[in-house]
Structures are given as C-alpha cells and as structure tokens.
Amino acid sequence: MSISSTTTVTATATFLLLLTLTIANRPPRSINKIYAFGASYVDTGNTNATTAPSIFRYASNPPYGRTFFNRPTNRYSDGRLIIDFVAESLSLPYLPPYLNPTANTCAGINYAVAGSTAIEHEFFVENNLPLAITPQSLQTQLSWNGPRLGFQELYKVCCGAGGGPYNFNLAAICGSQSASSCQDPSTYVNWDGLHLTEAMHKVLFDMFLDGPFTYPPLKYLLRC
Numbered sequence: 001m002s003i004s005s006t007t008t009v010t011a012t013a014t015f016l017l018l019l020t021l022t023i024a025n026r027p028p029r030s031i032n033k034i035y036a037f038g039a040s041y042v043d044t045g046n047t048n049a050t051t052a053p054s055i056f057r058y059a060s061n062p063p064y065g066r067t068f069f070n071r072p073t074n075r076y077s078d079g080r081l082i083i084d085f086v087a088e089s090l091s092l093p094y095l096p097p098y099l100n101p102t103a104n105t106c107a108g109i110n111y112a113v114a115g116s117t118a119i120e121h122e123f124f125v126e127n128n129l130p131l132a133i134t135p136q137s138l139q140t141q142l143s144w145n146g147p148r149l150g151f152q153e154l155y156k157v158c159c160g161a162g163g164g165p166y167n168f169n170l171a172a173i174c175g176s177q178s179a180s181s182c183q184d185p186s187t188y189v190n191w192d193g194l195h196l197t198e199a200m201h202k203v204l205f206d207m208f209l210d211g212p213f214t215y216p217p218l219k220y221l222l223r224c
Contacts, residue, residue, distance in 0.1 A: 031090050033108040034083070040114035040195060042083045045074040045097035047114035058175025059114075063159055067185055067198050072175075076114065078158070078185045079198030083110065085205040138207070142189065149203055151189050158188040158197060168193040 036042050048060050058064070064072040068079035074097075075081055084094050087107075095110035096103030103109070146154045155166060159181035162169030172178040174192035182188060186199040196204070208218045 032092070033106075034087060034090070034092060034095055035108050036083050036095055036110040036112050038083075038112040039116040040076040040112075041201075042081060042110065042112035043074070043076065043097070043114050044081065044083065044095055044110045044112070046099045046110065046112060048074050058173060061175035063181040064175055066181065076195040077191050077198055077201060078181070080201060081198075082201045082205050082208075083112075085202055089205075089209070138204070138213070141207075146189070150187065150199065152187040153182075154189050156188065157190050157193045158182040158185045159192045166190075166193070 036044075040047065059074050059076055060072050062072060063078065065075060066078050069075075080088075087094050092107045093104075095108050096105060098109050098111045142149070142151075142154065157167040157174075159174035159179060160167045160169060161172035161176075161179045174181070185191065185197045188197050189200045191197045191200075208214055210217070210219060
C-alpha cells in the first residue's frame with residue numbers, strides 16, 4: 001500500500017471514531033461540546049517532542065504548524081486537522097489537549113494521542129477487527145479526482161528529505177535539521193510521510209460533511 005493510501009485510510013478510520021457529542025437543550029447551536037478520541041490525525045497537542053513515537057518526534061519543531069498557526073502546536077500537520085474543521089463548523093473553539101492543565105474545557109476536550117495508545121492491540125483481535133483490512137473508497141476517489149480537488153502531488157511528501165518519488169527518508173524526517181518543506185503544502189496530500197496536509201484534512205472533512213461516508217450524513221447531525 002502506498003504512503004498516501006495508508007494515511008488516507010487511517011485518517012478515515014480515525015475520524016469515524018473521534019467524536020462523542022453532547023447535545024444542548026436550547027437553540028441556536030444544539031451541539032455545544034466535543035470530546036475527541038483518536039491518534040495523531042486528531043491529536044491537538046497531547047503528544048510532544050518527549051512523548052511522541054520516535055519516528056515522528058519532531059512535531060514540536062518548525063515547519064509543523066506553518067500554514068495556519070504560524071508555529072508548531074504539536075499537531076501532526078502543517079495546519080489544522082479534521083477535528084479543527086469540525087469545531088469551526090459548530091462555531092466552537094479548537095479543542096484543547098487533555099494534558100494541558102490550564103486549558104478551558106467548557107466546549108469539550110481532546111483525548112487523542114499519537115499512536116492510539118488508549119486501546120491495546122488485543123482489543124481488536126478479541127473483537128475480530130483485523131487491522132490489515134481497510135476500506136479503499138476514499139483512496140480510489142483521491143486517485144481519480146486528485147487534480148480536481150486541487151492536488152498536484154498525491155504521493156510525494158511535502159516535508160521531508162531524500163528525494164526520489166516520495167521525498168521520504170526515515171533518517172531525515174520532517175522537523176529534523178536535514179529536512180525541508182515544499183513551497184505550497186495546499187497542493188500536496190501528504191505532509192510528512194505518514195500524516196496529511198491541512199488541505200487534505202479539509203477535503204476529508206468536506207467529504208464527511210457532504211459525501212456518502214457517514215449515515216445519516218454528518219451535516220444533518222451538525223444541524224440538529
């Protein structure tokens with residue numbers, strides 16, 4: 001499976017598991033809290049340079065966060081994640097990480113941690129949930145419609161080193177001194193070899209909001 005295929009499929013599975021929503025009793029906004037669970041595709045800061053998986057221990061360094069926040073926020077992307085776009089769509093603040101002791105949690109909290117350490121692998125084995133079998137519909141749509149969605153590079157890494165068809169080298173990952181980032185991440189799907197660019201996170205959010213990947217459609221839930 002290609003790098004882009006792996007990241008897209010994993011982001012899909014993460015998004016389907018990331019929300020527990022609390023419904024308020026009065027209009028105009030019926031959803032007033034978000035509780036997020038997941039891995040690095042949803043993590044808004046619970047993982048930092050000292051706790052991250054060793055392969056991606058540089059999320060606290062530039063150029064992470066360059067596109068939107070203009071600084072690293074311990075998000076594994078150049079900018080916002082799917083969960084950030086969910087919060088924006090509900091006019092809620094971005095979810096603070098659970099490990100931030102001074103965060104305002106009135107609008108929810110983010111429990112996601114890079115590597116999905118909350119659930120042991122045995123959970124999936126015992127419940128007959130094979131990790132090797134993943135849906136391909138999103139990857140297929142991306143392969144067919146990448147240019148129409150604004151992407152020029154479907155597989156090449158924006159932030160990395162090593163050249164070649166993917167610009168990915170385990171010895172020179174994004175955020176390390178030997179790595180550099182592309183000029184325009186919005187034309188790339190893949191940010192650092194495993195995680196998505198902000199542009200791809202936005203495309204995935206739009207697909208879930210208006211596309212066929214949730215039932216009932218997510219946009220109807222958000223309007224409840």
